[in-house]
Amino acid sequence: MNFVAGIDVGSRMTKAVLLAAEEDGGILGRGKVYTHFDLNGAAERALEAALAEADVARDRVDYIAATGYGRYQVGARDIQITEITCHARGAVELIPDLVTLLDVGAQNARAIRLLPNGRVVSFRMNDKCASGAGRFIERVAGALEVDLGQVGPLAMTATEPCPISSICAVLAESEVINHVTNGETIPDILQGTHESIVDRLASLVRQVNLEPPFGLTGGVANNRALVHALEQRLEMPVRLHRDSEYAGALGAALLGRRRRRQLRTASAVA
Amino acid sequence: MYGAGIDVGSTQTKCVVLDGNGEIVGRGLRMTGADVVKASEQVLEQACAEAGIETHEIVYTIGTGYGRFRVATGDDQVTEISCHAKGAVHLFPGTRTILDIGGQDTKAIKTNARGEVVDFCMNDKCAAGTGRFLAAAAEVMGLDVSEIGPVALKSTEELKITNVCTVFVESEILNQLSRGRKREDILAGVHRSIAGRSASLLRRVGVEEELTFTGGVARNPGMVAAVERRMKMKVNASEDSQFMGALGAALFALERAMAGVRRKEQEVQG
Known part of the structure; x- marks a missing residue:
């Protein structure tokens, strides 16, 4: 049995997903590692982790599709596909009937309006600064010495969210330290951080004509407090999937699988 | 007669002490950190130690920089923009x-x-x-x-x-x-x-x-x-570039001291 892999080399995390090449089934193995600076090495490590989960040998993988900002650095790739296309395709697979998608990664936030087949109608992206992306939360959490995994749970206990006025992730670090000095609690500061990011995400997603069903993908989707704040701001439910962090890699794998079949059919005809 | 300027910046807090002739006789520098009041006191003590004088020999102190309102020993505040201009023209008249x-x-x-x-x-x-x-x-x-x-x-x-x-x-x-x-x-x-x-x-x-x-x-x-x-x-x-704001503040302090503006503290204490 042969397999196809999708690898999404993001600025922070690299994700890999393994699918059966000849069948239509879903994810068999997934891997997630820190990207750091060796992009090709990260792609290999993420793939190894996915192979280990599926208990598959490396040489059974005969087609690799790469996406994400480091896709051109993946030496083993057979094809590279833009991340907007991959995220849309993967998200529709995970969350059926999706019309509007928001993908929030470490550095980019992308709002995408979709057709039912996962094709992209329009998109807007914030890729110039970290004001509306995961790194904003990460920097604030770092300044407060809170583990990233604890940010959501702590923010859920906030009683009076403290607004963060800095748009810049770097200036926000000093601002939150001032808030601590002024006696604000960590949960209130974290929830205030979520609310200010949600403001920026809401305006991004409205630019693509937000319509339900609305789904959120990317690492930030694991943060329940942020998801809740987003639901309140947009006044509609946010649909999630536990594999949503792998949406880009899954989309790459699905598109790669289709491409591989086309190539096989073409060579069989020839 | 001595005048002091304390510049509480986002990163570092600086102090300059001038004698009656407008010569720099003491400098103080430390990271601002979370405790702005403490930082402003420590740089003043440091500058006085370098000048070989006691803090009470300072006739007038002006605070500047973003934390200027929290300089405990400050008799008045002047914006950092005015202080930088004052200091720069003093050091480089052109x-x-x-x-x-x-x-x-x-x-x-x-x-x-x-x-x-x-x-x-x-x-x-x-x-x-x-x-x-x-x-x-x-x-x-x-x-x-x-x-x-x-x-x-x-x-x-x-x-x-x-x-x-x-x-x-x-x-x-x-x-x-x-x-x-x-x-x-x-x-x-x-x-x-x-x-x-x-x-x-x-x-x-x-x-x-x-x-x-x-x-x-x-x-x-x-x-x-x-x-x-x-x-x-x-x-x-100049080597004193980072003290420019504090120098400007100290020049304002000295001018006021010369003009006979008495310390608030002395007025309060009678």
Whole structure:
């Protein structure tokens, strides 16, 4: 049995997903590692982790599709596909009937309006600064010495969210330290951080004509407090999937699988 | 008779003590940290120790910088813009334009021959083009901020840094390093990027000779060279550049002391 892999080399995390090449089934193995600076090495490590989960040998993988900002650095790739296309395709697979998608990664936030087949109608992206992306939360959490995994749970206990006025992730670090000095609690500061990011995400997603069903993908989707704040701001439910962090890699794998079949059919005809 | 100026910046707190002749007799410097009041007291004690005087011999103290209202010993406050102009014209009498690059903001100031502010504009929305941008670059490279200027001056190949965001530039630098680009070339690119942002700020107030460079970043020889090349003019910079705000504040303090404005504290205590 042969397999196809999708690898999404993001600025922070690299994700890999393994699918059966000849069948239509879903994810068999997934891997997630820190990207750091060796992009090709990260792609290999993420793939190894996915192979280990599926208990598959490396040489059974005969087609690799790469996406994400480091896709051109993946030496083993057979094809590279833009991340907007991959995220849309993967998200529709995970969350059926999706019309509007928001993908929030470490550095980019992308709002995408979709057709039912996962094709992209329009998109807007914030890729110039970290004001509306995961790194904003990460920097604030770092300044407060809170583990990233604890940010959501702590923010859920906030009683009076403290607004963060800095748009810049770097200036926000000093601002939150001032808030601590002024006696604000960590949960209130974290929830205030979520609310200010949600403001920026809401305006991004409205630019693509937000319509339900609305789904959120990317690492930030694991943060329940942020998801809740987003639901309140947009006044509609946010649909999630536990594999949503792998949406880009899954989309790459699905598109790669289709491409591989086309190539096989073409060579069989020839 | 002595006058003191205390400049509480986002990153560092500085103090200058002047004698009755307007000569600098003491300086104090420390990281601002979370306790602004303590930082302002410690720099004053440090400067008095250097001057060989007791703190009560200071007739008048002026606070400046973003934390100026929390200088416990301050008799009055003056904005850092006025203080930088006052200090720069005192040290370099030909100064008509000032570029002040601090930890979190960058300012272009136009002054007259008396050191009075004619116009100014500043970058305070984000950390792009500020000392924090340089500090982030230094950190990624594992260098101290004092080392990056001399390293950048050794650059032989031009390399363009495209990210404006301080958070994103970290990944860009890692990427360039992983591609085998030399660190001196990357750092020179970082310095050029900040010089470019400074130039557009300076153009908004209109540049008139002489240009004096103040703030902590002015002690970086790579930055001075980058600004000179970009502005195509000679730039005044001194070892005391980072004390310019505190010096201006101390000059205001001395003027008031000479004019017979008595300390608030003495008035209260009778």
